[in-house]
Amino acid sequence: MTAISPTRQEDFPNWYQEVVLPLAGHGAVRGTQVIKPWGYGAWELLQNGLNDEIKRKGAQNFYAPLFVGMDALQSEAKHIDGFAKECAVVTHSRLKEENGQLVPDGELTEPVIVRPTSEAIIGPLAKDWIHSYRDLPMKLNQWANVVRWEMRTRLFLRSTEFLWQEGHTFHCSATEANAFSLEMQACYQVFLKDQLALPSIAGEKSELERFSGADHTYTLELLMQDGKALQGCTSHDLGQNFSKAYDISYSDENNQLVHAHGTSWGLTTRMIGAIVMVHGDDDGLVLPPKVSPTQIVILPINPKNDPKVTEAVQEFKAALDGLSFDQKPLRVMIDERDYLRGGAKAWEWVKKGVPIRIEIGPKDLDKSQFCLSRRDQAYGQKQFLPLDQVMQIPELLEDIHHTMYQRAQDFMNDNTFVVDNKEALMDHFSSGNSGFVTVFYAGSAEDEQLLGDHQASIRCLTQSETEGLCVFSGNATNTIAWIAKAY
Amino acid sequence: MTAISPTRQEDFPNWYQEVVLPLAGHGAVRGTQVIKPWGYGAWELLQNGLNDEIKRKGAQNFYAPLFVGMDALQSEAKHIDGFAKECAVVTHSRLKEENGQLVPDGELTEPVIVRPTSEAIIGPLAKDWIHSYRDLPMKLNQWANVVRWEMRTRLFLRSTEFLWQEGHTFHCSATEANAFSLEMQACYQVFLKDQLALPSIAGEKSELERFSGADHTYTLELLMQDGKALQGCTSHDLGQNFSKAYDISYSDENNQLVHAHGTSWGLTTRMIGAIVMVHGDDDGLVLPPKVSPTQIVILPINPKNDPKVTEAVQEFKAALDGLSFDQKPLRVMIDERDYLRGGAKAWEWVKKGVPIRIEIGPKDLDKSQFCLSRRDQAYGQKQFLPLDQVMQIPELLEDIHHTMYQRAQDFMNDNTFVVDNKEALMDHFSSGNSGFVTVFYAGSAEDEQLLGDHQASIRCLTQSETEGLCVFSGNATNTIAWIAKAY
Structure with missing residues (x-):
């Protein structure tokens, strides 16, 4: 029933650990994370929105296996220098009991690793699927989990397992592949702005920071409230690097065999961490309206169990249910828990970052009004609005989105x-x-x-x-x- | 440009391997599978439909980690007798190069396994999340990949990695948990009927066939065209078995600590295999309209590149795009590839199982008609319909769905x-x-x-x-x- 301790100013890393709790927690195995329903709800909304954009770019979803064999990794060995070495290595295929303990059994002739990214899995598939220039461009995308064995982990930002989408495309020409990788970078930037209220700098990685298999790595860089940058999405122009490693070639219009030109691009659950660190305040999370699982929570004030209040609250919700924002029905709920005091309830929703809280009590009804609090404004700041102004709420959500974006943009400019x-x-x-x-x-x-x-x-x-x-x-x-x- | 060889009658297993090819293929690592865009499209449609049903049952999606630790497995050791022993065991956390070869490095103090199912991961989480009877019922669901190391694999039916949803709920009473597990079984049965045109027998597993951690395992059993049964979805009443293993307890209204009662229930990519084996024929796949990524393919017959035909085809598609089936816009495409002969194109769509094929050529336009072929009817059977009957197509899809269901139901009755x-x-x-x-x-x-x-x-x-x-x-x-x- 209080704000977050420590504050951002006092200790940003520990503030983060506290503020992120409604969204995620640590798994029992070191470095793994659990995405709680509230956090997964935000991810699902993000996913649905981005999935639509990706399909508009002509990519088709598919699913490639979790495991990569050693031979496929060897083929790209020169690209493996970077992250790929820290990975989960599967060496056995069963457990047996020995003196009451479970121990590994059934050693594999060749160990396999859990995908840290899927170029080495998709390469051999693309080789099979691509024959002629008529098969190109081939644009694939998958939503999947990947594993990179991290020593120092932090929820959403760095974890042994995370969720992402990874797009992989193959093109006839270098120009087309490069243009497409830039197109995806632009797509991500608009998406971050329009859906997550996140401003970003779109640029290219230096040679030192580039993905080791790429000719160009295009990136979005975000600025957190502690003044540190966070890498957002990346989009790689892979040139013919992987096509040569996996012999992905097509016969062109003159029947000549040519290696395809590739791209890959991804957005991860890390973006949920960015939302926390860009928008959060000393009271808790502040979720952008378009990805908040609940956009409006109604808190009835009804200590005497007055049926008039209950009825008015139901009517108010019904009115909201008929409205939409961002072309989707509003996501509204009534918090009817009667075993919590009003203040405790309100603080729970503040910490969860719900964009709009609405209180309706007997005194409000006497005045035909409701009380509205915006999460992007300081706690305690309230507006009393006539009941029939319920229609204005989608516009308020739009305004909250823009205010959040502008505030983040101003912060980035000022810093x-x-x-x-x-x-x-x-x-x-x-x-x-x-x-x-x-x-x-x-x-x-x-x-x-x-x-x-x-x-x-x-x-x-x-x-x-x-x-x-x-x-x-x-x-x-x-x-x-x-x-x-x-x- | 021919039917599937062998036929179902000649050799059902090999017919299956041929007919399934537009949907999936084998991954490079033994036992793994690739779900191709056409197959993943069907899975996505299934997923969206089922996800809505699961949310209507009050379950919230979340995401639990991929890895299970040995200690968590030990806790349920008495339940581990069954499948759980065949699993992917991770023993190392990195690769290093040794004489130009990549070899495992960084041995873990405690190996971890890749989840074969998530009771042992969710148990410890639920213990943390559940305190009071007010937290119950808690209904969770996740869409995830799981791994069971299989020796003999077959696409969709038995593979080392597969995709599924797994629901996990916790209740105050045995009665409520049992009722909910039956409710989910009923939900699955209606879903299979309404969305996949699959009839099933709803029953309970015998003690021998029951999930080892369950008090009751409720199942849907389907009959394939070779007369063999396939287990569809299962829903387990777990009683207090896992709650006791992981000490998941809540304080009841009298402040007494009580172990919760659990259920778990899942539907997997295996259902795509069931669609293939129940509905497929000797010409290829026959996809139920509600999960066919494309429901209607238009094949223009336009050898002379007559702009009148092109225009008519576009108009026809526009008319279809304005119609809906099962409360969603129709999924329509025009196959404009001019480098394939009409017959080859048509056969490709036959094999992919698209419910309706439409041909429009100059002769048809002279008669103001289009030619329609239903995939649930024999190849070559065609209807010529007046162009303005385009409005009837959603009804035809409905009829195809019912015909497919009835045919499968009749087969099951006859057998x-x-x-x-x-x-x-x-x-x-x-x-x-x-x-x-x-x-x-x-x-x-x-x-x-x-x-x-x-x-x-x-x-x-x-x-x-x-x-x-x-x-x-x-x-x-x-x-x-x-x-x-x-x-």
Whole structure:
């Protein structure tokens, strides 16, 4: 029945651990997470919305297996340098009892790993499915769980298992593949803005930060309230790298065999963590209306069990049920629990981040009004509205969405610092500041390494219309580097 | 451009392997399967429909981890006798390169297994989440992948990894839990009938066939066209078995600690296999209209590239796009590929099982007609309908659904044999017959074992209104056993 302790200011990591609790918890096996109904409800809404966008891009959903064999991994061994080494390795196919203990049995001739990503699974399939230029472009997508064995885990941000969608496409030409990977990056950026109220910077990863199998990695970078950046979605132009590793080729219009050009792109449950860290406040979660499992909760104030109140509340809900927002019916519930005090109930919904709370009691009915609290406003701030203004609620949800987006956008602007020399750049981070620092950049891997000494890194590169001098090399360039500490 | 070879009559298992190909294929790792876009499209439609039903039952979706620890498994060790021993055991957390080969590294102190089902994962969570009778009933559901290491695999029917939904509920009383498990069985039966056109027998498993952690296992049993039974969905009344193993208890209205009563229930991708084996014919798949990713394919006949035909086809599709079936817009596509001959195109859609094919050519337009072929009728059987009868197509889909259901129901009736003595029962199976045999039954585990000698088993038990004599013990009983060879 109180705000979150510690506050964001006092201790952001521990604030996060507290505030995220209505959404998720830790599984019994180290590093795993449980997505609770409230969190999964948000993910399902996100999923439905994004699934529609992905289908509009012409991709078809399918499902590839969970396990990758060693031979398929060997084929892409040169790409395996990065994350893929930390993975769950299955070496046995049964358990047996030995002195009352369960122990592994049935050793596999070849161990298999649980997919950390599916390029090595989809490669051999695409080889079978693609024959002619007429089979291209082939656009596939799957919603799946993946596993990367992480040492230090944090709910949604870094966990041994997470959920995502991974798209994989194959094209005839390099131009088409590159254009499609950029199209998906743009699709994600609009989706984050329109559905999750999340502003982002769309750029390209530097060579050091690029996915090891990609020619280009396009990324969305988000800024959290502690001033650290979080990588949002990525979209990779894979060139012919995987096509060559798995011999994915097609016969072109002149009957010549050519390796296909690939892309892959993904969005993960990490975005739920971004929602928490961008929008949350010291009272708890603040969910964007479009992905809040309940958008409006009605809290009847009815200590005397007055049937007039019960009836008015039911009528009010029925009126809401007839309205829609974002082309879907409103998601409304009445919290009828009579064993909790009004304050305790209200705080529960505050912490869960429900966009709108409505209180209706006998005094309100006398005045033909209801009392409305917006989660994007401070606790205690209330509006009393005439009962017939129920029709305005979809517009309020729209306004909450825009207010949340604008607030996050303002925060990002206020925490983006333009710097024109290397000393100021390094000083920024070495003196404990955060946020994005942008600089003109035509530097080298060694320069990037230097940033690492200050726990900062190039989050992405964008192109400026004007030219400037690289803060490292002094060379003229149009490239801007967005530098930050990051999750 | 031909029918399936072999036919069902010639060789049912190999017919199955051929006919299933548009839906799925084998993964590179032994025993795994790839669900192709056409098959996943059907699964997604099934999923959306069933998800709505499950939510109507008050269950909330959530997501529990993929991995189970050994300690959690030990707690239910007495229930582990069955399938749970064949599982994927993860013993290492990374790969390293050794002489150019990738080998397991980072041995785990405690191995973990990939979930074969999630009772042992959800048990400890429910223990944390349930405190008071006010938290009950708690109804959870997840859509997930599970792994059971199978030696002999067959696409959709038996594979190392499969997809399913698993529901888990907790109740205050034994009566309520039992009633809910029966409610879910009924829900599945209606769903199979209404959405997949699949008739089924709803009964209870015998002690021998029951899920080892359940007090009662309720099942739906289906009959395939080769006369073998396939277990459809199951719904378990778990009593207090898992609640005691994981100490899931609540304080009741008198503040007494009581163990909760549980249920679990699931439907898997196996149902796609059932669709194939119940409805398929010697020309290929026959998909029930409600789960066919495309319901109507339009095949323009336009060798001279007559713009009049192109236009008429577009108009026809636009008219279809405005219609709906089962409260959803029709799923229509035009197959415009001009590099395939008409016959080859038509056969491709026949094999994919699309419910309705429509041909429109210049001659049809002269007569203001279109040519319609129903997949539930023999190849070559066509109707020529006036163009303005496009409005009738949703009704035709409904009729196809009912025809498919009725045909399957008739097949099941024609292949259900009532027998009143043990010799006739044994003779039936020992002389190579299949189908269901029903008998009055009050027998013992030894009697069931006898059936096993003839590759038959009790698929389920139902209650008759009249009494009869058990074919084994001779005792009077109301119980009917449905006996069959089974997948």
